[in-house]
Amino acid sequence: MSSGGDRLLELNVGQRASLARTITAEDVADFARLSGDRNALHLDEEFAARTEFGQRVVHGFLHASLLSTLVGTKLPGRGALYVSQSIAFTRPVFIGDTVEASAVVEAIDIETRVVTLRTEITRSGGETVMRGTATVRVLRLAAEKSREASLAGARTAGLLDGRVALVTGASRGIGRATAALFAGNGAMVWINYHKSRAAAEALAQDILDRGGSCRLVQADVTRDDEIARMMDEIGSEGGLDVLVNNAGPKIVSRPFARLDWQAVSEAYEWIVGSAFRVTQAALPALKASRGSIVTVLSTAALGRTAHNWLPYVAAKSALLAMNKNLAQELGPDGVRVNMISPSMVDTDLVSDVPDRMRQMTISGTPLRRLATPEDVAGAALMLASPYAGFVTGENLLVTGGAYMH
Known part of the structure; x- marks a missing residue:
């Protein structure tokens, strides 16, 4: 069976991995400094010599930490998250032991x-010094796109030649694909990111390598002061057209009985509040350019809505209403306001959605696959382009036919 890049499907019962290391005095000193465990048994030669061991004993959790290295690098490997680890120390380990x-x-x-993993640590000669059982969750990773795919359409149509666009949350997923496609179609793109600077820089380099134009702008889009600074930076370089x-945040999945209002309030703050604040701050520039706004929503807020996603669904529903209202208010100023509602998109925001739910979504989709970030980016390009010059207040469904008007 093809794994499609899913590490979980590459694993088999009975599969084994190991790694070895010789414990040095420097390792013990470093561990004591990091952990704060300065037990004389580990650090004081004179004290340790008076014990039954006759020499310093290595911190148990120092060599136990090798299991974390093993899990994170070999089995299961990248994307593994420790859930639990039982530990039984059976023999001491000394400095110099491998x-x-x-x-x-x-x-x-x-x-x-x-x-579930059976874990063991042995030392030279095969003596077991620690044994236990670990449970590890293998996170689902969004598929990595090749540079060809992530920058598809580069310099093919020039639909946004001469335009300046700001994409919030552009360091990964839908935002990344949208920024890349806009730049490939002639826009100068402001790549907004919050914490993922390395990912944003990698995207910028991809765009520049393709002959596109972009700038990075860091800002937490839930904070007025940071948004103001971002808009000042953009304004100092010229106008804004798109x-x-x-x-958006990770999705909170929880039944209503286990929710508190704070979870709902936080979803509103992140999803509605950020769009409200950025749109309001960008509005003078957009009115001046008679530009356009494209807001990413979700079909999770439509129809019967998504089960157990109440904070996300309620916030996205409010965002839909807000943008419809804006489309009416800003139309006379020549500013178009449109929305995109994709079905489940294969990004890290939905990495914890069970495979069963993914397969149900796929089976109910005429095109028989999940949406990709590039699918949504294409819709955003169309709505931002001159070809949608008489389209406003529209909520474009990107669902492969799963939802039909």
Whole structure:
């Protein structure tokens, strides 16, 4: 069976991995400094010599930490998140010992993406010094796109030649694909990011390598002061023609009985508040250019709505109403306001959605796949282009036919 790049599907019961390391005095000193555990048994030669061991004993959790390295780099590897680890220390480890950490897959739960590992650490001669059981969750990673795919359409149509666009939350997923496609079609793109500077810089380099034009602008779009600074920076370089409200939080999935108002309030603040604040701050520039606004919504807020996603659904519903109202108010100023509602998009924001739900979504979609960030980016390009010059107040469904008017 093809894994399609999903690490979980590459694992098998009985699969084994190991790594070895020789413990040095420097390792012990570093661990004591980081952990604060300055027990004389580990650090004081004279004290340790008077014990039954006759020498310094290595911190148990120092060599146990090799299991974290093993899990994160080999089995399961990248994207693994420790859930639990039982530990039984059976022998002491001394400075100079070479220890080998090993893990064997005992069970794989495809639904929860949890892998059970039998873990063991031995030292030279095969003596077991620690044994236990670990459970590890293998996170679903959004598929990496090649530079060809992520910058598809570069310099093919020039639909946004001479335009300046701001894309919020542009360091990954839908925002990344949109920024890349806009730049490939002639726009000078402001790449907004909050914390993921490395990802934003990688996107900017891709765009520049393709002959596109872009600038980075860091801002937390839930804060008025940071938005004001962002707009001042953009304004100092010229005007603004297109705003793409894309930034959003991870989805909180929880039944109503386990929700508190804070979770709902935080979703409103992130989803509605950020779009409200950025749009209001950008409005003078957009009115001056008779520009356009594109806001990313979700079909999760339409129809029967998505089960257990109340904070997200309620906030996206409010955002839909807000943009419809803006389309009416700003139309006389020549500013177009449109929305995009994709179905489930294969990004890291939905990485914890169970495979069962993904397959149900795919089976109910005539095009028989999940939406990609590039699918949504294409819709944003169309709505921002001159070809949508008489389109405003529209909520464009990008669902592969799963939702039809």
